[in-house]
Amino acid sequence: MPSEIITECSKIIAEKGLNIAFAESASPGRLSAEFSLTPDSGKILRGGIVCYEVFVKEQILNVPHYLIKEFTPECIEVTKYLAQQTAQFFNSKITVAITGLTTPGGSETKEKPVGTIFLYIITPAGT
DSSP, X not given: OOOHHHHHHHXXXXXXXXXXXXXXXXXXXXXXXXXXXXXXXXXXXXXXXEOOSHHHHHHTSOOOHHHHHHHOSSSHHHHXXXXXXXXXXXXXXXXXXXXXXXXXXXXXXXXXXXXXXXXXXXXXXXX
């Protein structure tokens, strides 16, 4: 079952006549799955893409390689680009992109330790 907050968000999105889509790296499919279980899912959920691997970010969502090379796959610059591309792909009014360091062995540093999460959300009111 979806959490209470996801159910409430889904209801509000439906009441406003909006829809939502996801680009999920750090939460591979979890957000899309949660929203799909709400009573309003058929009214609001456009879709989602799990982009855990770099090649999915680059080849499907067209993230420029230089962004990943310069900033790493887990950064706000890449997360923003994922949100923008996903918004276009799904023609969504609300788009959520999430990347982050959930386990050791990625691009973690002292300034960006494991547990760091990046969210970029596009709404009709802004980002």
